[in-house]
Amino acid sequence: MIEDLREEFGRLRAEAAFWSLRFVEQASETISVRADVAEPPRRGIDRGAMLVALADGGYGYAATSDVSLAGLQAALDRATNWARVTAKHCLLPESAANQPAPRGERVSPAINASRLSRKELYEMLGAECRAAAIDARIIDRYAELERVEAQQLYLTSNGGEVYQRYCYTFPHLSVSANQGVDTQTRTLSLQQQGGDEVLQRAGLAGGGLRLAEEALTLLGAPNCPSGAMDLLLMPDQMMLQIHESIGHPLELDRILGDERNYAGTSFVTREMFGNYRYGSPLLNVTYDPTREEELASFAFDDEGAAAHKIFLIRDGVLQRPLGGRLSQLRAGLPGTANTRASSWNRPPIDRMANLNVEPGASSLSDMIASIEHGVLMKTNVSWSIDDSRNKFQFGCEWGELIERGKVRGVVKNPNYRGISATFWRNLRMVGAPETMQVLGTQFCGKGEPNQAIYVGHAAPACVFGEVEVFGGE
Amino acid sequence: MEAEFFELAQRLAQQVRSDEVLTLWFAGERSDFVRFNQGKVRQPGSVAQRRLQLRLISAGRQVTSNLSLSGTARDISTCTTTIETSREILKDLPVDPYLDYAREVRNTQARRSANLPSADEIVGQIVRCADGHDLVGIYAAGSTYRGFANSLGQRNWHETASFNFEWSLYDRGDKAVKSGYAGVEWDAAQLRQSMDSAAQQLALLRLPARRIAAAQYRAYLAPRALDELLGLLGWGGFSAKSRAIKRSPLLRMQEGQRLHPAVTLREHTAAGVAAGFQSDGYLKPPSITLIERGVLGDALVAPRTAKEYGLLCNGASSAESPQSMEMAAGDLPAAQVLSALDTGLCINNLWYLNFSDRAAGRCTGMTRFACFWVEQGKIVAPLDVMRFDDSIYRMLGSQLVALTREREFLLDPSTYGERSSASSHLPGALIDGLTLTL
Numbered sequence: 001m002i003e004d005l006r007e008e009f010g011r012l013r014a015e016a017a018f019w020s021l022r023f024v025e026q027a028s029e030t031i032s033v034r035a036d037v038a039e040p041p042r043r044g045i046d047r048g049a050m051l052v053a054l055a056d057g058g059y060g061y062a063a064t065s066d067v068s069l070a071g072l073q074a075a076l077d078r079a080t081n082w083a084r085v086t087a088k089h090c091l092l093p094e095s096a097a098n099q100p101a102p103r104g105e106r107v108s109p110a111i112n113a114s115r116l117s118r119k120e121l122y123e124m125l126g127a128e129c130r131a132a133a134i135d136a137r138i139i140d141r142y143a144e145l146e147r148v149e150a151q152q153l154y155l156t157s158n159g160g161e162v163y164q165r166y167c168y169t170f171p172h173l174s175v176s177a178n179q180g181v182d183t184q185t186r187t188l189s190l191q192q193q194g195g196d197e198v199l200q201r202a203g204l205a206g207g208g209l210r211l212a213e214e215a216l217t218l219l220g221a222p223n224c225p226s227g228a229m230d231l232l233l234m235p236d237q238m239m240l241q242i243h244e245s246i247g248h249p250l251e252l253d254r255i256l257g258d259e260r261n262y263a264g265t266s267f268v269t270r271e272m273f274g275n276y277r278y279g280s281p282l283l284n285v286t287y288d289p290t291r292e293e294e295l296a297s298f299a300f301d302d303e304g305a306a307a308h309k310i311f312l313i314r315d316g317v318l319q320r321p322l323g324g325r326l327s328q329l330r331a332g333l334p335g336t337a338n339t340r341a342s343s344w345n346r347p348p349i350d351r352m353a354n355l356n357v358e359p360g361a362s363s364l365s366d367m368i369a370s371i372e373h374g375v376l377m378k379t380n381v382s383w384s385i386d387d388s389r390n391k392f393q394f395g396c397e398w399g400e401l402i403e404r405g406k407v408r409g410v411v412k413n414p415n416y417r418g419i420s421a422t423f424w425r426n427l428r429m430v431g432a433p434e435t436m437q438v439l440g441t442q443f444c445g446k447g448e449p450n451q452a453i454y455v456g457h458a459a460p461a462c463v464f465g466e467v468e469v470f471g472g473e
Numbered sequence: 474m475e476a477e478f479f480e481l482a483q484r485l486a487q488q489v490r491s492d493e494v495l496t497l498w499f500a501g502e503r504s505d506f507v508r509f510n511q512g513k514v515r516q517p518g519s520v521a522q523r524r525l526q527l528r529l530i531s532a533g534r535q536v537t538s539n540l541s542l543s544g545t546a547r548d549i550s551t552c553t554t555t556i557e558t559s560r561e562i563l564k565d566l567p568v569d570p571y572l573d574y575a576r577e578v579r580n581t582q583a584r585r586s587a588n589l590p591s592a593d594e595i596v597g598q599i600v601r602c603a604d605g606h607d608l609v610g611i612y613a614a615g616s617t618y619r620g621f622a623n624s625l626g627q628r629n630w631h632e633t634a635s636f637n638f639e640w641s642l643y644d645r646g647d648k649a650v651k652s653g654y655a656g657v658e659w660d661a662a663q664l665r666q667s668m669d670s671a672a673q674q675l676a677l678l679r680l681p682a683r684r685i686a687a688a689q690y691r692a693y694l695a696p697r698a699l700d701e702l703l704g705l706l707g708w709g710g711f712s713a714k715s716r717a718i719k720r721s722p723l724l725r726m727q728e729g730q731r732l733h734p735a736v737t738l739r740e741h742t743a744a745g746v747a748a749g750f751q752s753d754g755y756l757k758p759p760s761i762t763l764i765e766r767g768v769l770g771d772a773l774v775a776p777r778t779a780k781e782y783g784l785l786c787n788g789a790s791s792a793e794s795p796q797s798m799e800m801a802a803g804d805l806p807a808a809q810v811l812s813a814l815d816t817g818l819c820i821n822n823l824w825y826l827n828f829s830d831r832a833a834g835r836c837t838g839m840t841r842f843a844c845f846w847v848e849q850g851k852i853v854a855p856l857d858v859m860r861f862d863d864s865i866y867r868m869l870g871s872q873l874v875a876l877t878r879e880r881e882f883l884l885d886p887s888t889y890g891e892r893s894s895a896s897s898h899l900p901g902a903l904i905d906g907l908t909l910t911l
Contacts, residue, residue, distance in 0.1 A: 039569070040569055041537070043536065059516065064520075066544050068547070071545070075521075079519075089600045090514045119565055140720065184832075257609060258515055258609070261611065345890075347518060385825060386825070386839040386841070386860070387825075388646075473835055473864065
């Protein structure tokens with residue numbers, strides 16, 4: 001297929017000054033076991049190409065699932081026509097002279113690794129599902145594994161060629177317990193690049209029993225207390241906190257207004273870069289596409305910009321936005337290689353890719369010992385934030401009350417709310433590397449037309465002071 | 474696309490063995506998407522896609538494969554290979570006790586065309602209309618196709634053409650008016666009228682903004698705001714499976730709690746624009762009553778859920794979420810909304826809702842776009858954004874004052890993966906004591 005596309009691309013003809021082809025093929029299989037019943041496998045191959053043309057100073061795209069020469073030529077003609085007919089109305093005249101001609105390749109080492117068979121995976125999931133059946137109050141038990149392999153080819157009319165190949169593994173467990181009008185759920189999920197080694201990293205083995213015990217514990221636990229107190233966030237909530245209140249506000253296309261009709265704007269403005277105190281001096285945030293296992297690691301973005309690790313916030317001070325080539329030109333700011341599309345049928349826009357909080361020096365026990373009155377929260381379950389990415393409210397599956405430096409017990413329905421612009425300034429401890437986890441999500445939503453894309457977040461556990469915490473009904 | 478799909482189905486059916494059943498679900502579209510910012514074109518383009526879900530069933534076992542189709546002669550070999558691979562996989566699978574598919578052959582066909590000028594003409598009209606305004610938004614238009622076929626001979630087709638232009642006019646910062654113009658007949662005069670109406674509201678946003686304290690306020694939720702709230706409830710609230718595993722946000726209604734008697738909700742497929750059949754070949758009834766006068770009604774039941782829990786399938790997709798939500802109208806004339814509100818919040822849009830306590834039906838979210846502070850029935854100031862956190866049993870229960878007599882028909886502008894065909898038909902809601910927290 002890849003060879004055919006190279007050959008077909010060479011035969012395409014256009015009156016555009018520049019054109020490109022981005023081919024994406026994603027093969028996936030999901031298997032699951034629910035309440036000890038093996039659910040049928042769901043397989044998929046999604047394949048197509050997007051042609052982009054620059055003509056008369058305008059830009060246009062056309063995406064097609066017909067990757068024959070005729071299909072690609074028709075798409076290129078349509079893209080060229082879009083560029084021409086909208087050139088007089090376009091916001092940003094695009095010059096063919098600005099287009100890079102990248103060359104390179106990245107192939108995940110997991111692509112050629114041996115894998116467990118479907119039968120072995122069903123047995124593994126079935127064992128976790130069975131192990132969760134420990135009490136009549138356990139009302140739902142679910143185990144799932146999704147495997148994805150993707151390849152992407154980017155070709156440009158000025159000689160660029162980038163080929164990248166990815167392998168992802170997504171294990172997921174969920175156990176719910178019910179008593180009357182209360183239902184509590186515990187989940188285990190890991191979204192990473194890699195093969196079967198991801199199952200070990202996720203702690204899948206033994207997860208079913210642990211989640212069942214935790215769901216039952218939550219059923220019997222008191223509601224999370226209310227009030228202003230210290231908050232210890234574990235990495236599987238830190239990832240959501242980073243995502244919503246650092247990642248999205250730093251996306252340059254939001255700052256430039258592209259997203260105001262849908263995903264929203266940002267409280268961050270162009271003038272803040274280089275001087276704005278985003279957080280306490282303990283806060284260091286990076287765009288890091290280099291961690292092999294992290295979900296959005298790549299060598300080039302979807303317009304061929306080479307990707308490198310970059311500090312976005314250093315010692316608490318805002319340095320750089322998350323913006324690709326075009327956004328950098330528009331804003332007159334340096335950025336990152338993060339012009340990305342969810343698939344072949346959506347155009348690339350600024351996405352956060354991998355966004356990480358760098359580790360600090362505190363051990364988990366030191367962080368707990370430092371808390372006079374507070375709550376530890378883990379595993380995100382609820383997320384909501386305003387369109388400027390400022391006023392947020394997040395909830396977790398699991399809470400632990402901390403009093404006088406010790407964990408005193410489990411609390412349920414833990415929630416907290418705050419304001420991004422002040423929350424990070426109350427960061428008072430950052431966990432050491434041993435508290436760090438590499439996590440991510442497959443479903444970051446943004447863009448018009450809408451796009452759900454993979455993003456990675458690695459973070460240590462962190463302590464925040466004076467946070468408004470509360471529980472359920 | 475219809476002829477190509479049914480021809481493909483016919484040829485694949487010939488490959489099916491006597492002990493096998495093949496089901497095919499087709500989803501295609503030819504769409505134009507034009508993105509605007511600052512009243513100009515940001516990203517124009519088109520998407521032509523064809524997707525097939527191919528399910529092979531044999532001896533109580535099944536495998537489902539989702540494929541991209543090209544619309545060319547290659548598709549038959551792609552599908553043939555998939556069927557052969559599926560046969561190999563089936564050999565190793567256990568019997569699926571919850572396997573189900575439509576066995577009664579019921580053919581349907583629905584087509585609705587649109588009358589649209591060329592995309593570049595529409596783009597020109599929008600840019601001219603936006604002249605002088607900071608307009609940002611998306612124009613999405615074209616045809617969408619849904620088809621079902623199986624080796625038993627059933628054939629269903631649903632084809633619609635439409636446009637959906639969703640845009641915001643910005644004054645400053647986050648102060649903006651959100652508008653939508655959707656349908657099948659493009660009318661430049663109506664676009665101008667919608668733009669002028671938005672511009673008038675924009676003038677109100679130029680007043681100094683009011684920052685209010687966290688407290689309980691009398692509030693009016695316009696239909697678009699109520700749509701966000703009901704959309705959140707659609708995340709498991711009407712699902713038979715969610716009810717069975719006690720994960721519904723309406724769990725307390727399962728145990729007898731009620732909403733206000735004015736609240737009646739239906740999945741009204743006959744009045745919506747979504748296909749009247751689902752991917753297993755089951756047809757949807759014209760209407761399903763989800764909540765009747767405040768009391769929990771029927772659930773949406775997918776075939777697999779029906780098998781597992783001994784229920785009757787009512788044509789729901791596996792997500793068991795409403796596609797054509799309708800709420801019964803109330804008796805408050807829209808023209809009297811502000812006077813009935815008296816002093817409080819006029820909320821035209823809500824944003825980013827989620828559950829703060831799912832089992833208890835407690836929800837949170839933000840106000841967004843044109844929301845106003847009203848005193849003695851008159852708009853006096855735009856509001857800075859505020860967070861609400863309140864229970865559905867208060868908002869649509871004990872604290873619900875009235876629903877409007879007039880309702881709005883809203884086409885879902887969502888385009889994740891494909892253009893949505895969901896819709897809702899809703900009144901506005903007047904609430905006494907909406908809890909704001911931040």
